Amino acid sequence: MYSQGTKGISRIKSRIRELVAWADREICMEPDEFALHRGWTVTRTGFGARCYRDPRFDQLKVGPRVPEEVS
Numbered sequence: 001m002y003s004q005g006t007k008g009i010s011r012i013k014s015r016i017r018e019l020v021a022w023a024d025r026e027i028c029m030e031p032d033e034f035a036l037h038r039g040w041t042v043t044r045t046g047f048g049a050r051c052y053r054d055p056r057f058d059q060l061k062v063g064p065r066v067p068e069e070v071s
Contacts, residue, residue, distance in 0.1 A: 024048055 027048045035042050035052045043051040 020047065 024044075024047055028050055031050065031052070032042050035050075039055065041053045041055065043053070045051050
């Protein structure tokens with residue numbers, strides 16, 4: 001009888017995880033498609049949160065160092 005209760009709780013937890021994952025995908029579907037279409041990387045950072053990065057930023061070069069003015 002006790003194990004039947006834990007199976008039920010396990011199923012409920014599993015169902016909640018599925019619903020949260022579904023909601024997360026629904027919330028972020030359009031921005032994710034926009035980013036992936038442009039070749040950006042998408043990193044999930046939490047529920048409904050993403051970090052989008054354009055890999056072209058990795059190609060930027062730092063300009064020459066300008067000496068500081070001495071007064």
